[in-house]
Amino acid sequence: MNKLWLAGLLSATFSGSSLAATEITWWHAMGGQLGETVNKIASDFNASQNDYKITPVYKGEYTETLTAGIAAFRAGQSPNILQVFDAGAATIMNAPGVAKPVQDIMIDAGYSFNSKDYLAGVRNFYADNNGKMVGMPFNSSTPVLYYNKDILNKVDGEAPKTYEQLEALAAKLKSKGYVAFSQSHTPWIMFENFKSRHDLPLSDHENGYESLSSKLMFNTKDMVMHFKKLKEWSDKGYFKYYGSNWDANQTPFERQEVAMWMGSSGSFGGLRNRVKFNLGTTYLPYWQSLNAKGTHTFIGGAALFALNGHPKAEDKAVAAFFAYLTRPEVQMYWHETTGYVPVTNAAYDMTKASGYYTKQPDAEVGVKQLSLASGEWTKGYRLGYYPQIREVMHREFDNIFAGRSSVEESLNKVEDESEKLLNRFARTVQ
Structure with a gap:
């Protein structure tokens, strides 16, 4: 009996070890409710099979996570x-x-893999010069215009x-005591996606894809015109700049002090559950005077990168x-819960077929x-040290709207300092 018991114990022990799940870790920057959703996805993956176990670890905001990872x-x-967030992608990829x-x-x-299974605007951003996808798109978003239907109806x-239409509408809203609009990320919305x-x-050398030593197309006629208009609207009370903090610009919209807000499509899930008014969503505006046709915007958010140095x-x-x-x-599930876009064509088709967009058209x-x-x-775009370049932009946008410098002076400073950063990055990785 004792021999049988011992044999059974040894059998169970060795079979258990041979079937032990391979464990991996995932460092991410999703806090709060988004972090809870990340944890659920990881938990569901672990429960779906017995071979692997993933452990998600929150490492702080985007920049903190990137720094910790490096x-x-x-x-x-x-x-x-x-x-890794959009601005940090070039750092990892290069x-x-x-x-x-x-x-x-x-x-x-x-596994079979076809990059064409992914939405075009998503797959291109995280691909190398030859079109090979390097990062796995995850919390993908793009800037959109949210608006308070109740206020606009007034x-x-x-x-x-x-x-042009926004400017005309802003004058009417101002007469009713409302700030027409705010926005939560000036580099992303008013520079990067303005260009797109x-x-x-956005820069020379094919937006940085052809050479690491690039120069931003910042102090250009289109940018000078646009930022002079923003400053004019700020002075008139049409547009309110609350600084570089994201929430500081979003909260006045939720409080119905601001009629429209330019923010992330990934904010939709939270907004629809919080606001006490009829919420609308539409595309980011463009200048008709620039002969624009309104091409698609850049992707934002972040992607997941598999790091080298681990066992097969x-x-x-x-x-x-x-x-x-x-x-x-x-x-x-990720799309409907958070508001981030589905990254594959199949997921988009499934969501449409489910009738979700009929109930929630703004989510589309x-x-x-x-x-x-x-x-x-x-x-x-593929630009190194871009998180640092964005910080330069934030500083100069603060200066513009505070009246400490002219539009031309600030745009020149951004162009000059970003060129130095890009050249330093090129020397670092070459």
Whole structure:
């Protein structure tokens, strides 16, 4: 009896160890309710099979997560998956040996992979110069215009398609005591996506794809005109700049002090549950005077990067998680819960077929805007040290709206300082 018992124990012990799940870690920047949704997706993946276990770890905001990930990689203690925001993508993608392209990691693990399965505006942003996808799109978003239908009805106004229409509407709203609009990320909305929406070059060398030593197209006629208008509207009380903090610009809209707000399509899920008014959503405006046709915007948010330096078994676990994450039903859950866009065509089709957009038409605005016509300059941008460049922009935008410098002076400073940062990045990675 004792021998049988011992044999059974040994059998159970060794069979258990041979079937132990391969464990991987995922560092991310999703706090609050978004973090809870991330945890649920990870938990559901773990429950869906017995071979792999993923542990999500919140590492702070985007910049903090990127900094922690780079430091951990240098120390040989990196996570298997690192969430990297749009501005930090070039840093990871151009750093030799840091990230393994998602396209490679999936194919090596035996999964089929076709980049055309992903929305065009999504797949291009995280692809290399040859079109190979390096990052796995995750919390993808794009800037849109939210508006308070109740306030606009007071002036018989419609959501503006162009900045010319927005200016005319702003005067009416001001007469009723409302600030017409605010926006929550000036570099992202008023520079990067201004360029994309108008199909204008953001930098030389094909928006940075052809050379790391690039120069921003910042102090240009279109940008000078646009920021002079923003300053004029700020002085008239049409537009309110609450600084560089995201929530500081969003909260007045939720309080119904501001009629319209330019923010992330990924904010839709939270907004619809919080606001006490009839919420509307539409595309980001463009200037008709610039002969723009309103091309699609750039993607925002972040992607997941598989970091090098881990055993093949763990890379296989990463591939399994990515395959799970891009299942249409998982993408649809993420999209409907958060407001971030579904990253695959199959997930978008499933969401449409479910009738969700019939009930929540505003949830489709971001996807539709990303599906608008492409242009010569709408693929994206590939610029190193871009988080630092954005900080320079924030500083100079503060100076413009505070009246401490002219539009031309500030745009010149951004152009000059960003060029130095881009050249330094090029020297670092070459």
